[in-house]
Each structure stands twice: as C-alpha cells, then as structure tokens.
Amino acid sequence: MDRSLLNAPKTLRGQIILIILAALVIVIFGGRALERFVRDSYAVPNLENAAEQVRTIASLLCNASSTERDIILSNARRAGLDLRVEPLTASEDFTTSPEMQGLAEKTVDFLFPPDGDEPLGGWRAFKDGHRVIAERIDDGSMLVFFGFPDAILTTTFFAQSFYYVVAVITLISFFFVFAIRAVTEPIKKISHAAMQANINDSGQIFAEEGSVEIRSLAHALNGMRHRIKTMVEARTRMLRGISHDVRTPLTRLRLRAERMENDAVKDALLADIDHIDKLLTESLNYLRDDYAMEAVERVDLGSLLQTACNDFADVGYDVSYQGPNKLTAECRPTSITRAVTNLCANAVKFASHVEVGLSQEGDDYVIAVIDDGPGIPDHLLDKVFEPFFKVDASRRDKDAGFGLGLSIVAEIAHLHHGSITLAKRQPHGLIAELRIPVSTLGSSSY
Numbered sequence: 001m002d003r004s005l006l007n008a009p010k011t012l013r014g015q016i017i018l019i020i021l022a023a024l025v026i027v028i029f030g031g032r033a034l035e036r037f038v039r040d041s042y043a044v045p046n047l048e049n050a051a052e053q054v055r056t057i058a059s060l061l062c063n064a065s066s067t068e069r070d071i072i073l074s075n076a077r078r079a080g081l082d083l084r085v086e087p088l089t090a091s092e093d094f095t096t097s098p099e100m101q102g103l104a105e106k107t108v109d110f111l112f113p114p115d116g117d118e119p120l121g122g123w124r125a126f127k128d129g130h131r132v133i134a135e136r137i138d139d140g141s142m143l144v145f146f147g148f149p150d151a152i153l154t155t156t157f158f159a160q161s162f163y164y165v166v167a168v169i170t171l172i173s174f175f176f177v178f179a180i181r182a183v184t185e186p187i188k189k190i191s192h193a194a195m196q197a198n199i200n201d202s203g204q205i206f207a208e209e210g211s212v213e214i215r216s217l218a219h220a221l222n223g224m225r226h227r228i229k230t231m232v233e234a235r236t237r238m239l240r241g242i243s244h245d246v247r248t249p250l251t252r253l254r255l256r257a258e259r260m261e262n263d264a265v266k267d268a269l270l271a272d273i274d275h276i277d278k279l280l281t282e283s284l285n286y287l288r289d290d291y292a293m294e295a296v297e298r299v300d301l302g303s304l305l306q307t308a309c310n311d312f313a314d315v316g317y318d319v320s321y322q323g324p325n326k327l328t329a330e331c332r333p334t335s336i337t338r339a340v341t342n343l344c345a346n347a348v349k350f351a352s353h354v355e356v357g358l359s360q361e362g363d364d365y366v367i368a369v370i371d372d373g374p375g376i377p378d379h380l381l382d383k384v385f386e387p388f389f390k391v392d393a394s395r396r397d398k399d400a401g402f403g404l405g406l407s408i409v410a411e412i413a414h415l416h417h418g419s420i421t422l423a424k425r426q427p428h429g430l431i432a433e434l435r436i437p438v439s440t441l442g443s444s445s446y
Contacts, residue, residue, distance in 0.1 A: 011212040015182055019174045027167045050145060051119045051133050057083065058135035058143040082147040088140055094121040094132070186214040190221065195417070243280050250276060282404055294332040301336070302327040302358055305367065308340045309356050317348045323358030329365065331416060331436065339412040339420075340367060342405040343432050347371035351429065360438070364418070367434040375430045381422045385410040409434070
C-alpha cells in the first residue's frame with residue numbers, strides 16, 4: 001500500500017479531507033432523518049402540490065357545465081379545500097406580501113425556486129389580506145384557493161434547507177474542533193516555548209508532535225536553535241582564542257614596560273596596557289554570559305539590592321536604597337545583582353548621587369536606578385543597549401568601558417521575561433527601570 005495514503009490522516013491536508021468526507025456523510029443521513037422527522041411531526045405548506053391541485057380542478061371546471069361545476073366545487077370543499085370561482089378581472093386586486101417579507105420570499109425564490117408553472121398572480125399573491133393560489137378557468141373566470149398559510153417556505157426550500165442547516169452546523173463544528181486541536185493549540189505551544197526558550201538549555205525546546213506539518217515546523221525550529229547555538233559557541237571560542245593570543249604579547253609588553261625607567265612614557269604605556277587588558281576582560285565576561293546558565297532561586301530581593309548599594313557606598317560613592325526591607329522573590333540572584341551593579345556603575349561615573357528603588361506595580365517588580373547626572377540624549381536612549389555602543393566614543397580615560405554594561409542588563413531583563421527602559425529625569429539626570437513580571441516569579445514582602 002502507498003505510504004502516502006497511510007500518512008494522509010497525519011497531515012493537515014489529509015485531516016481536512018477526512019473532515020469534509022465525514023461532514024458529507026452526516027449531511028446526507030442527518031438531513032434525511034431531520035427532514036423525515038419534521039414532515040411526520042409538523043404540517044408544512046407545499047406550494048407546488050397546492051398549485052398543481054388548483055390547476056387540475058381549474059381544468060375540470062373549464063370543460064364542465066354549470067351543474068358539474070357546482071358538484072366539483074362541492075366535493076373539493078368537502079375535502080377541506082377553500083375554493084372559490086371569481087371573475088378574472090379580480091386578479092387585478094391581487095397584492096404581494098409586505099416589503100420585508102417580500103424581500104425574504106424573493107431571496108428564497110431566487111435560491112430555491114418552486115417547481116412547476118407559476119400560478120395566476122405569481123407565487124406570492126394576496127387577496128383581502130389572505131394568501132391565495134389562483135388559476136385561470138376560462139376567459140372570464142378564475143379559481144382561487146384560500147386558506148393557504150402565508151409562509152415563505154416552498155417544497156424545494158423545505159427539502160433542501162435541512163441539508164444546508166446540517167452541513168453548516170457540521171462543518172463549523174468539525175472545523176472549530178479541528179482548528180483548536182490540530183492548528184491553534186500546537187502553534188500556541190510552539191509560541192510559548194519560543195518565548196521561554198533559552199539557547200543554552202540542552203534538549204528539544206519544541207515538542208515534535210501533532211500533524212506532519214506541525215512536527216516539521218517544530219523540527220525546523222529545533223534545528224535552527226541548534227545551529228544558532230553552534231554558531232554562538234564557535235564565535236565565543238574564536239574570540240576567547242583571540243583573547244588568549246592577545247594576552248600573551250600583552251604580558252610581554254607589560255614586563256618590558258616595567259623594566260623601563262620611570263618617566264611619562266612608561267606610565268602611558270602601562271596605562272594603555274591596563275586599558276586593553278580591562279577591555280579584554282569585559283569582552284570575555286560578556287561572551288561568557290554565565291547568568292544565562294544560572295538557576296532560579298528564592299531570595300530576598302530587597303536585601304540583594306541593599307548589599308549592592310552598600311558595596312558602592314563602601315568605596316566612597318553616594319549610592320542609597322529606597323524600598324521594602326524584605327521582599328522574597330524567585331529570580332536569578334547573581335544576574336539581578338550584576339544588572340543593578342552595571343546600572344549603578346554607569347550612574348556613578350557621571351552623577352554625584354544615585355538612588356536604587358524597589359517596588360511592585362501591578363504584575364511587575366520595578367527596580368529603578370535614579371541619578372542626578374547629565375542624562376542621555378533622547379535619540380540615544382535605545383541605542384545604548386546595543387553591544388559595543390558608547391555615548392561618548394572619544395573617551396579614553398581609565399573609567400571608559402567597552403559599551404557592554406547596558407547590553408548585559410538588557411539580556412538579563414529578557415532572561416527574566418522583563419524589560420529595561422531609560423527615561424530623562426527632571427530637572428536633570430537619568431531613570432533606569434528594570435521590570436520583572438511577577439507572573440514568572442513568586443513573592444512575599446513586608
């Protein structure tokens with residue numbers, strides 16, 4: 001047997017075909033059963049049959065004598081038919097149904113036209129407010145059938161409507177369930193896995209299950225993640241190798257410079273060597289990204305921030321903490337400490353006072369680092385998070401970094417499914433807000 005036939009139900013295309021086939025079977029048998037049930041339980045007007053009966057009786061009356069006409073009409077009325085012979089000119093008094101009902105009937109007649117020839121005055125003839133069916137007897141008279149319900153149903157519409165109703169309900173139900181189980185839910189799971197994905201985690205992030213197309217998509221995403229991880233690891237190994245190769249001649253330069261006589265040239269050489277060594281260390285710390293491998297722990301976030309502020313205060317910087325004395329939360333403590341330390345380190349380079357705040361706003365924890373420095377131009381507030389970007393690229397002093405501090409903060413915020421934003425402080429200064437969703441953590445504070 002062809003393997004493609006065996007795999008057909010596992011594909012979205014095959015499942016859609018099966019749904020349509022199953023719907024057709026249900027429509028055929030379900031429509032017939034519903035039609036039979038309604039016919040047996042309710043009296044449904046049949047325009048075509050009634051018009052045929054009126055046409056037959058009119059033909060009999062056309063060829064009958066006056067006495068025979070009375071007998072035919074008497075027998076018809078005895079059978080329950082309200083038949084009247086009226087002048088042919090009375091057909092000019094026929095009216096149609098009200099405007100909205102007429103529109104509905106026209107729609108039904110267009111979609112499901114009644115079978116047979118149209119009676120005198122049409123299928124929607126009314127006389128004295130009653131629905132009638134009329135047929136010509138001769139040049140001067142006509143037969144009018146009263147007492148027919150003024151419903152828009154026709155036999156054709158009645159017979160076919162059940163199949164349309166069953167078809168619509170069945171297809172909508174089937175495709176609704178199919179869309180949820182076969183398409184929506186798997187894509188939602190893949191989207192959630194992508195949001196939670198960590199490139200350093202091992203194993204498959206996206207579960208390869210479901211239809212052939214969904215499994216193929218998950219497999220492709222897992223393969224893409226593996227290729228990205230391999231590329232990042234290769235880049236990291238290459239840069240570490242370059243760093244090692246650079247450090248060796250750098251160490252020789254330092255030894256040679258230290259043997260020089262004490263003068264301005266020696267001091268300048270040693271300062272440049274220290275600056276290069278510092279940049280190499282900072283680059284390696286950024287590439288190592290140990291924070292991405294850190295496990296989530298339950299810690300006192302308030303104490304964590306107070307400790308970071310005290311470390312700066314101990315070396316003479318005016319850094320203070322404002323917030324709850326204790327706030328227990330689940331996070332990556334080393335990563336959060338590194339992010340706050342980087343923000344404070346940037347702030348103390350340009351400001352005389354730095355304040356670190358901690359609060360909870362709705363579903364977020366907010367760590368705010370506020371300084372009174374000169375701030376950052378508006379058009380650079382977003383660019384400073386790019387790796388190796390510096391606001392003042394011409395700085396060459398000993399405190400000048402490599403432009404990686406805020407990039408690391410942004411990655412730590414993303415790792416916690418949060419965000420980092422910078423805003424101007426009035427009258428001067430900068431406000432850096434690190435937001436961490438409470439939904440990804442747990443907390444208690446006082």
